[in-house]
Amino acid sequence: MKHLFLFRTAVIIGIAPFILSGCISIKTNPSANQPKTDLGWFVTVDNGVSWQQLAAIQSAGADRPNLAGTNITGIVRDPSDPLTFYTLTDSRGLLWSYDQMKTWQQGREFRTGKVHSLAIDPQNNCTLYLGQGRTIYKSTDCARSWQKMYFDTRSNIVFSALLVDRVNTQLVYAGNMQGEFVRSFNGGADWQTVKRFNNPVLELRSYAADPSLMYALTQSSGIYNSRDGGMEWSDWNDALKPYGGSNKYVQLALNPLDLNFILYLSDFGMLESRDGGATWQEVQINTPRKGTKIFSVAFNPKNTDELYYTTANVFYYSKDSGATWSTSNLPTTAEPRMLFMDEENLPTLYLGTYRPAPKK
Numbered sequence: 598m599k600h601l602f603l604f605r606t607a608v609i610i611g612i613a614p615f616i617l618s619g620c621i622s623i624k625t626n627p628s629a630n631q632p633k634t635d636l637g638w639f640v641t642v643d644n645g646v647s648w649q650q651l652a653a654i655q656s657a658g659a660d661r662p663n664l665a666g667t668n669i670t671g672i673v674r675d676p677s678d679p680l681t682f683y684t685l686t687d688s689r690g691l692l693w694s695y696d697q698m699k700t701w702q703q704g705r706e707f708r709t710g711k712v713h714s715l716a717i718d719p720q721n722n723c724t725l726y727l728g729q730g731r732t733i734y735k736s737t738d739c740a741r742s743w744q745k746m747y748f749d750t751r752s753n754i755v756f757s758a759l760l761v762d763r764v765n766t767q768l769v770y771a772g773n774m775q776g777e778f779v780r781s782f783n784g785g786a787d788w789q790t791v792k793r794f795n796n797p798v799l800e801l802r803s804y805a806a807d808p809s810l811m812y813a814l815t816q817s818s819g820i821y822n823s824r825d826g827g828m829e830w831s832d833w834n835d836a837l838k839p840y841g842g843s844n845k846y847v848q849l850a851l852n853p854l855d856l857n858f859i860l861y862l863s864d865f866g867m868l869e870s871r872d873g874g875a876t877w878q879e880v881q882i883n884t885p886r887k888g889t890k891i892f893s894v895a896f897n898p899k900n901t902d903e904l905y906y907t908t909a910n911v912f913y914y915s916k917d918s919g920a921t922w923s924t925s926n927l928p929t930t931a932e933p934r935m936l937f938m939d940e941e942n943l944p945t946l947y948l949g950t951y952r953p954a955p956k957k
Contacts, residue, residue, distance in 0.1 A: 634665040634666050635650075635665070635928065635929040635930055635931055635950070636664065636665060636666055636667050636668060636669070636929070636931050636950050636951070636952060637650060637651065637652040637663070637664030637665050637666075637667055637669060637949075637950065638650070638651040638652070638664065638669060638684065638698050638947055638948065638949055638950075639651065639928050639929065639947070639948040639950070640698065640945060640946065640947050640948070641945075641946050641948070642944060642945050642946075643944075644905075644914045644923075644944065644946075645905075645912040645914055645925040645946075646925055648927075648928035648948070650665065650928065651664075651694075651698040651699060651947075652664040652665040652701075653699070653700045653701065654692065654700070654701045654702070654703065655700050655701065655702050664684075664686070664689070664692070664701060667686050667687075667688060667689050668686060668687040668688065668931075668950070668951045668952060669684060669685070669686060669934070669935060669949035669950055669951060670685045670686060670687050670711065670712070670713075670951070671684065671685035671712075671714070671715065672684050672685070672935060672937055672947070672949060673685075673715045673716070673717060675717055675722050676717055676719040676722065676805070677719070677722045678695075678722060679939075679941040679942070680694075680695055680696060680697050681693065681694065681695050681722075682694050682697070682698055683715055683717070683725075683740075684698075684701070684949075685711075685712040685713070685714070685715060686711070686712065687711045687951075688709065688710065688711065689703075689708070689709060690703065690706075690707035690708045690709050690710055690711075690712055691703070691704070691707040691712045691715065691727065691740070693740065697939075697942070697945075698947065704740050704741055705741070705742075706742070706743050707727065707729070707743070710729070711729070712727060712728070712729055713728045713729055713730065713755055713756055713757050714727070714728035714756055714757055714758050714759040714771075715727050715728070715759060716759035716760050716761045716769070717761065718761050718766045719761060719763050719766065719805070720766050721766065722739075723736075723737060723738060723739040724736065724737050724761075724766075724784075725739075725740055726746075726759050726761065726769055726771075726785060727743065727759070728755075728756030728757065728758075728759050728771065729756075730754075730755055730756070731748060731749040731750075731751065731752070731754035731755065731756065732745055732747065732748050732749075732756070733745075733746050733747040733748075733756055733759070733771060733785065733788075734746060735784070735785045746781075746785035746786065747771075747781075747785065747788050749773075751775075753774075753775065754773050754774070754775060755773055755774040756771050756772070756773050757772060757773060757774050757797065757798060757799055757800075758770075758771065758772035758773075758798050758799060758800050758801040758813075758814075759771050759772075759801065760801035760802070760803060760811065762803075762808075762826065763803055763805065763808035764808050764809070766784075767781075767782060767783055767784045768780060768781070768782060768826060769781045769784065769785050770801055770811070770826075770827060771788070771801075772794075772798025772799075772800075772801055772813060773797075773798060774797040774798070775797070776793055776794040776795045776796045776797055776798060776815070777790050777792070777793055777794075777798070778790070778791060778792035778793070778794065778798060778813060778827055779791065780826065780827055791827055791828060792813075792827060792828075792830060794813065794815050794818060794821065795818070796815040796816055796817055796818035797815060797816040797817075798813055798814070798815055798816075799814050799815065799816055799846060800812075800813075800814040800849070801813055801814075802814065802849065802851060804851065804853065804856060805853060806853060806854075806856055807856055809824045809825075810822060810823075810824055810856075811823050811824075811826075811827065812849070812851075813827075813830065814846050814849055815846060816845070816846060817844055817845045817846070818844060819832050819833060819834045819837065819843075819844045819846075820832060820833050820846065820849065820861075820874075822874075833874045833877075836874065836875060836876060836877055837863075837868070837877060840863070840865040840866075840868060840877065840879070841865060842863055842864035842865040842866075843861070843863040843864070843865040843868065843877075844863070844864075845863050845864035845865075846863055847862040847863055847864070847891070847892075847893075848861075848862040848893055848894055848935075849861055849862075850862075850894055850895055850896060852896070852898045852901065853898060853940060854898045854899060854940065855898070855901065856873060857870070857871055857872050857873045858870070858871055858896075858901050859873070859874055860880075860894050860895075860896050860904070861877070862891055862893070862894045862906075865879075865886075866879065866880075866882070866886040866891065867879070867880040867882060867891060867894055867906060868880065880904065880918070880919045881919040881920070882906065882913070882919060882922070883913060883922040883924070884908060884913075889908055890908065890909065891906050891907065891908060892907045892908065892909070892932055892933045892934050893906065893907050893933055893934055893935055893936040893948075894906045894907075894936060895936035895937065895938045895946060896938065897938060897943060897944065898938065898940045898943075899940070899943060901918075902915075902916060902917055902918045903915065903916050904918065904919055905936055905938075905946065906936075907927065907933035907936060907948070909932070909933075910926065910927050910930070911924050911925070911926065911927065912924065912925050912926070912927050912933075927948075928948075929948075929950050930952075931950040931951060931952040932950060932951045932952065932953070933948055933949075933950055934949060934950065934951045935947070935948065935949030935950075936948060936949075937949070
């Protein structure tokens with residue numbers, strides 16, 4: 598990424614940044630009276646024994662902003678800079694970090710509200726696409742400025758998923774909560790609908806090691822894959838049919854080092870495939886499958902016997918494919934919705950959190 602300004606942000610030009618301490622130590626025994634500042638991102642490097650909160654936002658002013666009270670809704674890693682992450686939130690817009698989440702920065706735009714999706718051009722990491730509501734934006738200067746590229750006139754549209762083709766980066770894909778898959782052939786200038794899943798598209802994913810393969814993850818009609826830019830799709834529904842509830846998606850963990858290994862979390866529970874989705878097996882866990890909600894899963898990409906999952910307040914770790922598990926308390930009372938294993942810096946594991954609004 599180009600280093601145009603002193604600390605690589607579009608907000609302050611020519612002013613030295615005020616660097617905050619990025620990590621806050623967290624005891625793994627949260628009190629019921631704990632203040633509601635246990636949101637944002639956390640990190641562990643010892644399989645959940647201890648955690649640090651990654652919440653500091655760089656600021657040149659007297660205030661000390663942070664993510665400790667912010668719900669996390671997504672994370673995107675820069676495909677060409679392993680230290681750089683972009684996080685999506687439900688109230689503070691878009692933030693990015695150049696130091697493995699130790700500190701966060703914001704640009705002039707998208708400082709508030711919810712950002713629904715983000716994709717980075719894998720061949721030019723200063724080109725980004727952002728989905729907010731029914732609009733898709735594009736930046737060509739590392740998120741310093743944005744141009745509106747596509748606006749859907751229907752008020753119920755939310756662009757929930759974005760992806761840039763890894764071979765032809767003029768191909769940009771988007772999915773929305775109405776179940777439509779749209780794509781652009783010219784870097785976002787023009788768009789066409791090429792598939793209707795009739796079910797909300799929550800994510801679009803691809804492999805660096807197999808750039809022609811793309812996944813569309815739907816809310817409750819299963820997982821689809823395509824090898825021709827989204828024109829034709831197949832699914833895993835027949836292979837997953839024995840596992841009731843597996844059509845309702847929660848999380849898919851892909852292995853960048855082994856295309857055959859996939860960990861899938863659904864309403865059924867945790868499943869794994871070691872043949873690219875052709876067959877599936879249930880992962881044995883320590884908690885009853887029925888009645889216990891699993892929020893997130895992860896694995897060590899260099900040793901897929903090492904598995905992780907979270908329930909409402911417990912972190913689970915197995916080093917033998919689920920035969921045995923060790924447990925530790927989570928550093929938060931919020932929902933542990935995201936686990937992200939950093940394959941570039943093992944055994945670093947990130948946890949993203951979310952606290953739903955109280956039911957009325």
